[in-house]
Amino acid sequence: MHSLKSWRYPAKWILFRTDDRLLLIFIAVIVGICSSLAAILLNRSLIAILSWLHPFRQIWWAFVLPGIGAAMSSLFLEKIVNEGAGHGVPEVVYSVSRYGGLMRFRSSFSRLISSCLTIGSGGSAGPEAPVVMSGAAIGSNIAKFFSLNDRQRVALVGCGAAAAISSIFNAPIAGMIFSMEVILGEWSSAYLIPIAIASVAGTEVSRILQGNQIVFSHRHFDIDLMNIVVCLGLAIITAAASILLTRMIKYMNGKYGKAPVPLWMRAALGGCTVGLIGLFFPVVLGEGYNSIHMMIEGVFAQGFIIVVLAAFLKILATSLTLGSGGSGGIFAPCLVIGSFTGLAYHRGLVLLWPSVSWVNEGCFALLGMAGLISGMLQAPMTAIFLIVEITGGYEVILPLIIVSTISTTFCRYIESASFYLKDLTEKGHLLRPRTDARVLTELNVRELLETDCIGVKQNMLLRDFINIVKKSHRNYFPVEDEKTGHFLGMIYLDDIRPYLFNPGMYDAVLLGQIMDINVQTVALDDDLTEILDIMDINHLYSMPVVADNKFAGMISKATLLNQYRKELMVQAND
């Protein structure tokens, strides 16, 4: 019986007990395959819905379709699976840093369905973030199934995310780097190896089922020095575009957040507006990979004004879709907006200096995509490798690096955190490994409790108290109620020192009279960051911990520093 059960506890096998690297590689393959299958499922169903809805696009009332889709997606998230709207990446990052990657099982499919409804009906959003969330949730739940520990679970969450990106873009390196740069926020070999394996597995599954095709293939580009120099301008423009997109989404979120209607109504409203824009500019609808294709191929015929307008409208449509509560990511919209921006930049250059022989406009579309991705995500490595892989064009690497890094730099000047992490940073929930906030969240009051204080009663005479002072090696004495044992106050030796040497007071003073009743106390579940703030404001070095009205112990900065350092050492050597 025991041996039958033990397959669910592989961490206990002798082979894996001392070193879990092999175990993680095995499970990473499973996670990679499952996550990749989820990505392909979403991709296939999006194609199916798009082709099913295609005939309706010609009818005048087709603009309500995105509205219906968004409303259904919002209803599904709110009523059926009970999850918040949005793209899900911040949730994954938060879960990784706070709960050791623990995620609900339903997260592994909820975003797939809701984003399928939103995007399939024409909403302007991307399928990547939902797939990342599903992949991460799949990794987390597989880890849970095998009863793995937090560190291993985090690695598998990273695996799931990496495999999802790898699979959907057929881009294993981009998947790995996305997972390390954005999801985990640290580069360590312990994580890199399983994530690399999962990326390989995910990509391979996708290649078997979808065929090994480069997402956006293109012609050969000849890039000379002049083109590289003008990339600086493109970087600045893409940075501006990504800041505009970030601000717009936030603005729309605020606008719709105040609307006094149910969530699904808001989503429907946003969706319908997008549908209206789509009537005149069908390029803004859906994930928009088709238009990217055309732009890279250099067959996107419209002129400068139209392209600029399209870029702005896509930004508007995306912020309407996501801000109103539709479900989907910003990856694909970023790529579309980026290629519009690149194209517009190229058209502008041609208008200004018609005599210079610029490289094909498809190249600028590519660079624009990289600029927008790196600006939005503030993850230049992800942008560089993603674009190289999805276009199969290594010859653009030099301008690509320039655009990505410069765009990230400019965005960071204006937006302190990337689009994914903005909300987390604002709430103070971004807990990257080895940071002060992370160490303080990992520790809790229970671990720092000093229980060597001697409690005294309120009706005790000072004379009896002196005997207790003799034995104690602390300067603090909690005063407790005789009957209930409730915490009443503290006696600080510093405060009562003069009385201690005055024998006349010995029988005249009760402890209840000399105790300090206005003490700042902490509860067992209090946040250490807050406790430290209170200590700093009041210039305290230690505070009593009170649980259920009873004194539980003291918490002091000295013990905290001791444990803090140990915690940091343990984290640092992960």
Next chain:
Amino acid sequence: MKLAINEIAKYLDLPVNTVERWIRQGKIPVHRDGPDCIFKKSILKKWAVSRNLSFTLPKNSETKHPGIEMENLLPAIKRGGLIHNTKGDSVNAVLKAAVDKIGMLSADAKKELYERLLERERLTSTGIGNGVAIPHPRTQLPEVKENASITTCFLEEPVDFSAVDDKPVFVMFILLSPSVKIHLRLLSRLAFCLRDESFVKFLRTTPDTDAFFERIAAFEKQIDKTDAL
């Protein structure tokens, strides 16, 4: 190796809560198996060293330190013994006579002790009043390694010790201890006895050894009782 979690926590010198959390988070190379923890000693040791922690398993042959706390007044007084009729008419003379009679010290040590006692007397008199003096060296003698001793010397003739109350001294307690901690403990206990007027009166009768020890034992019981309060 298999150990309970609180034992591991003890050997790592960490709170149990922390060890539990580290195991859950996979930060420490230890596996949970119900109430037990399974680990490989060498790996855990290496892990602890690389993280500035210590992991020490208890050794079976661990010798308990000779209890510093356990050093009490009565054994020290018994060890030092009683010296009656110490002769001399000055501080130097009585100290010389008393030191010569302390049994367990070598001749060299006696000479050194005498010098150190005089040095201490020059600083301030050890006459604490009521005719009692507690001469002691300011620093520990190298020869007194383990056990403290208090030698009680009754003087033949009271001697002027320039004590705090200028009363001539009739009894000296020569206090030798291996450490400051023990010194203070014994001094505090002795002072507790000497605060009692009746005990000083009893000393003036130059009691015999058994009666004296009996009295000290009674005091010690009383001290232990109040300390236990």
